[in-house]
Amino acid sequence: MSSIVSIKGLTKRYASGFEALKGVDLDIEEGEVLALLGPNGAGKTTLISTICGITTATGGSITVGGHDHREAYRKARGLIGLVPQEINLEPFEQVQNTVRFSRGLFGKPRNDAYIAELLETLSLGDKATSQIRELSGGMKRRVLIAKALAHEPRVLFLDEPTAGVDVELRNGMWETVDKLRQQGVTIILTTHYIEEAEAIADRVAVISKGQILLVEEKDSLMARMGQKQLTVELTAPIEAIPDALARPGLELSADKASLIYTYDSTAERKGITALLTDLPAAGLQLRDLQTSQSSLEEIFVSLVHQGDAA
Amino acid sequence: MNFEAIRAIYTFEMARFFRTLAQSFISPVLSTSLYFVVFGTAIGSRIDSVEGVSYGAFIVPGLVMLSVMTQAISNASFGIYFPKFIGTIYELLSAPVNFIEIVIGYVGAAATKSLFIGLVILATSFLFVDITIAHPFAMLAFLVLTCLSFALMGFIIGIWAGNFEQLQLIPLLIVTPLVFLGGSFYSITMLPPIWQQISYFNPVVYLISGFRWSFFGQADVPIAVSLLAIGGFTTLCLAIIWWIFKTGWRIRD
Ligand SMILES: Nc1ncnc2c1ncn2[C@@H]1O[C@H](COP(=O)(O)OP(=O)(O)OP(=O)(O)O)[C@@H](O)[C@H]1O
Ligand SMILES: [Mg+2]
Numbered sequence: 001m002s003s004i005v006s007i008k009g010l011t012k013r014y015a016s017g018f019e020a021l022k023g024v025d026l027d028i029e030e031g032e033v034l035a036l037l038g039p040n041g042a043g044k045t046t047l048i049s050t051i052c053g054i055t056t057a058t059g060g061s062i063t064v065g066g067h068d069h070r071e072a073y074r075k076a077r078g079l080i081g082l083v084p085q086e087i088n089l090e091p092f093e094q095v096q097n098t099v100r101f102s103r104g105l106f107g108k109p110r111n112d113a114y115i116a117e118l119l120e121t122l123s124l125g126d127k128a129t130s131q132i133r134e135l136s137g138g139m140k141r142r143v144l145i146a147k148a149l150a151h152e153p154r155v156l157f158l159d160e161p162t163a164g165v166d167v168e169l170r171n172g173m174w175e176t177v178d179k180l181r182q183q184g185v186t187i188i189l190t191t192h193y194i195e196e197a198e199a200i201a202d203r204v205a206v207i208s209k210g211q212i213l214l215v216e217e218k219d220s221l222m223a224r225m226g227q228k229q230l231t232v233e234l235t236a237p238i239e240a241i242p243d244a245l246a247r248p249g250l251e252l253s254a255d256k257a258s259l260i261y262t263y264d265s266t267a268e269r270k271g272i273t274a275l276l277t278d279l280p281a282a283g284l285q286l287r288d289l290q291t292s293q294s295s296l297e298e299i300f301v302s303l304v305h306q307g308d309a310a
Numbered sequence: 311m312n313f314e315a316i317r318a319i320y321t322f323e324m325a326r327f328f329r330t331l332a333q334s335f336i337s338p339v340l341s342t343s344l345y346f347v348v349f350g351t352a353i354g355s356r357i358d359s360v361e362g363v364s365y366g367a368f369i370v371p372g373l374v375m376l377s378v379m380t381q382a383i384s385n386a387s388f389g390i391y392f393p394k395f396i397g398t399i400y401e402l403l404s405a406p407v408n409f410i411e412i413v414i415g416y417v418g419a420a421a422t423k424s425l426f427i428g429l430v431i432l433a434t435s436f437l438f439v440d441i442t443i444a445h446p447f448a449m450l451a452f453l454v455l456t457c458l459s460f461a462l463m464g465f466i467i468g469i470w471a472g473n474f475e476q477l478q479l480i481p482l483l484i485v486t487p488l489v490f491l492g493g494s495f496y497s498i499t500m501l502p503p504i505w506q507q508i509s510y511f512n513p514v515v516y517l518i519s520g521f522r523w524s525f526f527g528q529a530d531v532p533i534a535v536s537l538l539a540i541g542g543f544t545t546l547c548l549a550i551i552w553w554i555f556k557t558g559w560r561i562r563d
Contacts, residue, residue, distance in 0.1 A: 014563055052404040055563040074312070074406035082404050088397030097325065104318025105405040147401070 003027035004079075004155055004186050005051065010060035012046055012210075020046040022210040023060070028155075028188060033181055035197035035218075036190040038207035039304060044190040045085055047207070048157045052082045064155065078106060081153030083144045085160050085190075091133035095124060098132065099146045106151035115150065122146050122176065138169045145176065156180060158189040162196060174200050194300060198222070208304045223264070230272060232259040232279070233288040242282040247271070259284075265293070315407045319415025323389055327423045334423065335430055338377045342431045345373055346438040349495060360497050363526050366439040371522040372494030373435065378428040378453065379460045379489055379514070383481050386420035386464030391471050394561070403562060409555030417465050421457040428453055441525065449524035455540050456517055462547035469560050488514045493522075498530050513543055 005028040012021035020043045028034055038044050049055040051062055053073060062069040064076040090098065099115050119125050122142045127135060132143065141161065148156060158177070162170045177187055177200050191197060197204045198218065205215040237256040249262045249271070263270045279286060327334055350366035357365040393399040402412060435441070443449050471477040492514030498506055509515050510531075520536025523529035529536065554561070 049400075049563075052400075054400050054403045056558055077404060077406040080404065082400070084397075084400050086397055088400060090392075090396060090398060092329070097322070101318050101322045102401060104314045104321075105401060105407065107312045107314045107406060109314060 002030055004030040004065055005188075006063045007047075007051070008061045010047070010050065010062065011058045012043075012050055012055065013058045020210050021050065021058075024207075024210070024212055026205060026212055026215065028186060029203075030154075030186055031181070031184055032202040033177065033187045033189070033200055035201035035204045036188060036207060037192075037194065037197050037204055037300065038190070039192065042207045043210040044207060045159055046210075048082070048159055048188070048190065052080055052157065053077055074107075078151070079154045081148035081151065081156045083141075083148045083156070083158045083161060085163070087137070087140050087144065089132045089140055089143060091131065093132055094128075095119065095130055095132065095135070095143055095146075096128040098143065099150050102147040103150035106153075108151045114152075115146075118146050118149055121179070123172070138165055141165065141169075149180075153185070155186045155188070158187065160190050160192075162191065162193070170196075206300060206303055213303045227262055228265040228291055228293045230261040230263065230275075231290040231292070232261065232275075232286050233290070234258060235285040235287050238284065242284070245275075245278055245282040245284070247275070250275070312407050312411050315405060316411050316415045316418075319412065320419050323416060323419030324422065327385075327419070335427065338381065338427050338431055339434050342373055342377060342434055343438075345369070346435065350438055360500070361526070361528055364439065367441045368497075368522075368526075369495050370432070370435045370439065370441055371525050372492075372518055374428050374431050374453070375456060375492075375514075375518050375521055376489050376494050377431050378424050378456055379485065379517075380481060381427050382420055382424035382457050382460035383464035383467065383485060385423045386417055386461040387468035387471065387477055387481075388464075389416045389420050390465055390468035391477055394469070395474075399561065409551065412555075413462070413465065413551055417458065417461045420461040420464060421454070424457045424461065425454060428457065443525050444527040445524045449521070452517070452521045452524055452536075452540075455544070456521070459540060459544040459547060462544065462551065466547060466550050466554070469554055472560075488512050493518050493530060513539055516540065 005026075007024055007026045007028075010021050010024040011019070013019045024043075024047060036044050036047070046055065050057050051064070051069065053069065062076075065079045067075040067079075069076045096112075096115060096119065099119065100110065100112070103115065104110065116125070116128065119128050122145060124139065124142055124146060127139060132140065135143065145158075145161075161173050161177075165173065177189070180187060189196075189200075201218050203215060204218050204221055206213045231253070234257055238252070239256070241250060241252055241259070245259075251260045251262075252258075253260055261272070261275055263272065276286075346366065346369075349369055354365035354369075359365060360368045393402060467477065467480050471479075491509065492512050493509070498509045498515060498519075501509065516531055516536040516539035519530040520533055520540070523533050523536070553559070
């Protein structure tokens, strides 16, 4: 896979002096779905706006499809479709007119058949001639998606596509994303919700305070999330783990009063029974047992906190 | 050049105009008719003639200019302010378009609208007074240039404005006085010398004078000077717009 969007050392300082992006490096692979995960004010919208040309970068470089976003802005921007976070639409415009306008703006010749088909796939077929103000909030969001797709972009940015959207519509949104992915469109979506990233992303990038804290395959993140810990409290502290007991994943706690065993909860053989059977043999007695699971949420929170400390 | 983009912006803006066609024409036509009733008929009957032209006919070019200038400014300023206000400007900023294309689209549409209105007002005036236009092509050229340059100025105002009050402010505080004092209803040769001198600092004087020349063949200032003035004004507006887009002033964070 080759990267279709490549961001290097990107910084953004707003006129207010606030530094919203502090040296972002990120490569987005062609055809992938990347979830950009981060708390409020992390810089997600700023990052997307800078890639799309809505805000100007203070430093660093961006290329889209190999085209520099400044020098070759026409080619770079032509590849991108953007669904903004806020619903910005002219209330008195007709749905199909505003979609047609978007297509024209990106230099594509008028193609009403394509637009009709696009509205149909977004379940807006019967709203083509309605005015925007007659639509529900969820429909408006889909109009924004239609506008972003009107010029057949290869990269689609979705800035919080499911904020304020009901479950049914959210599932519909995910289906749409899936369909687009199958057509080879690269998708970057921002979200606060880990489940959302889990449900549709190939990779997850975590951003906080203007810095990317992690970019990882979702599956390997999930594997980390799948890890559970068993804490075995002992009746008396020990100096070291007896050799008879030593095994991968087993550690002594800091206060030396417990054993901590980390295991994969999805594995066939977890090794818990073996560990517990071996305890008396090693001359240890257990006082209590506890298990805990690290969720992606926890990983996320701890990452964001590490970012804070740094 | 992204011609599709220019066409998209232009047709989108014109569609807005045609949606509100009746409103767009009623108010300028009504106010012009009122001017004719008040100045042309009531007051004008007491004024013999100005520079050999009946007062009713004399004010026609000024009235057309008055409407065209205010319409061009308000159409163009609203046209670009509105997307800024409701947020749809994101699309313009993220599209593969440059400032020339954006300006041609928005300013072109605003100029076209005001040209229509100017022509309708001219047609209305034929109902009230007898006039023959000495230089019809020059008249049209002047009209088009005025529409364009004032639409450019309106575009700048629309980008500068941070709220609806500011959108009205410049037209109200600067443009209307300049237009009224620019000889719409009188020849500046009728003024005392000191006011004549001051009037020459008013750019609108040159436009109205030149426009009136195209009707009656006589002008307060030489026609070449009028052309230079309007050319200079257009260039100045273009330079400001170029700077705005280069720096992203008031449009890009
Ligand atoms: N125009 C601006 N001027 C100054 N500061 C800004 C501007 N826009 C955003 N910021 C600041 O930049 C930071 C990042 O904002 P941004 O909108 O990118 O966050 P976000 O990750 O999209 O948040 P959310 O999840 O709430 O949408 C915030 O602290 C915000 O206050
Ligand atoms: Mg945001």
